[in-house]
Amino acid sequence: MADDATPPQPPAERPVRRPVPSAGDGRASAASSTSGTDEKRPPWYAPVGGFGVTFATQFRKVLTEEYPEKPRPTAPRYHGRHQLNRHPDGLEKCVGCELCAWACPADAILVEGANNDDTPISEGGQGRFSPGERYGRVYQINYLRCIFCGLCIEACPTRALTMTNDYELADDNRADLIFTKDQLLAPVQQGMLPAPHPMVTGMEERDYYQGKVTAASDEQRTWVAEHADEVTGLVGTEPAKPTDSAASRRRS
Numbered sequence: 001m002a003d004d005a006t007p008p009q010p011p012a013e014r015p016v017r018r019p020v021p022s023a024g025d026g027r028a029s030a031a032s033s034t035s036g037t038d039e040k041r042p043p044w045y046a047p048v049g050g051f052g053v054t055f056a057t058q059f060r061k062v063l064t065e066e067y068p069e070k071p072r073p074t075a076p077r078y079h080g081r082h083q084l085n086r087h088p089d090g091l092e093k094c095v096g097c098e099l100c101a102w103a104c105p106a107d108a109i110l111v112e113g114a115n116n117d118d119t120p121i122s123e124g125g126q127g128r129f130s131p132g133e134r135y136g137r138v139y140q141i142n143y144l145r146c147i148f149c150g151l152c153i154e155a156c157p158t159r160a161l162t163m164t165n166d167y168e169l170a171d172d173n174r175a176d177l178i179f180t181k182d183q184l185l186a187p188v189q190q191g192m193l194p195a196p197h198p199m200v201t202g203m204e205e206r207d208y209y210q211g212k213v214t215a216a217s218d219e220q221r222t223w224v225a226e227h228a229d230e231v232t233g234l235v236g237t238e239p240a241k242p243t244d245s246a247a248s249r250r251r252s
């Protein structure tokens with residue numbers, strides 16, 4: 001059978017309707033009024049009118065921040081530089097589990113754990129730095145990578161790792177922005193003794209987390225006084241640096 005069907009025709013082009021400016025059209029009226037106003041203004045108006053902004057600004061409240069002389073306080077929960085916390089007797093809360101390093105999406109944290117050693121120092125013992133079985137022997141945070149998301153502090157099972165409000169983390173070289181354990185460790189406060197030293201006699205690890213240890217005991221103080229020379233040089237015994245890290249490192 002012959003194909004007598006009509007071949008398909010392209011659709012007819014529809015006329016485009018363009019809006020016609022009218023007296024009530026805002027755009028048309030604005031354009032016409034602006035051009036009309038400019039035409040009415042004298043030629044000296046534009047340069048003089050520009051200074052109007054300058055004069056008006058002189059009487060506004062000054063917003064200049066006097067930084068770094070007067071650093072502006074942050075919001076209380078601002079995510080700043082990290083801190084490795086201590087128990088009330090000075091032992092470290094970090095148990096070297098590496099959960100913070102695994103949680104970090106930017107791969108900014110390096111942790112190496114080690115066993116606490118209760119062998120007497122005189123017999124080659126390496127000392128006790130935390131109440132549990134292990135402690136964080138190496139701890140580094142690379143602030144060139146850190147995005148301050150806070151996932152590390154959420155992952156920490158012992159609340160060893162928290163974030164401070166310190167935001168002064170700029171520096172002029174890359175190496176100084178890799179913070180080590182001695183920079184991150186919280187300063188030794190009143191009632192504390194710097195690790196290593198034994199746990200409070202009669203207390204277990206869980207007692208530390210239940211808040212039963214409130215300060216270093218006399219027995220611990222005696223031990224530290226007797227072994228002051230021996231513990232110097234053991235891994236992790238460096239005194240903590242001041243917490244205002246970037247500013248203090250620039251001053252030193």
Ligand code: SF4
Pocket residue numbers: 093094095096097098099100101111136155156157158159160161
């Ligand atoms: S800071 Fe917390 S999560 Fe990280 S290794 Fe120490 S205990 Fe584990």
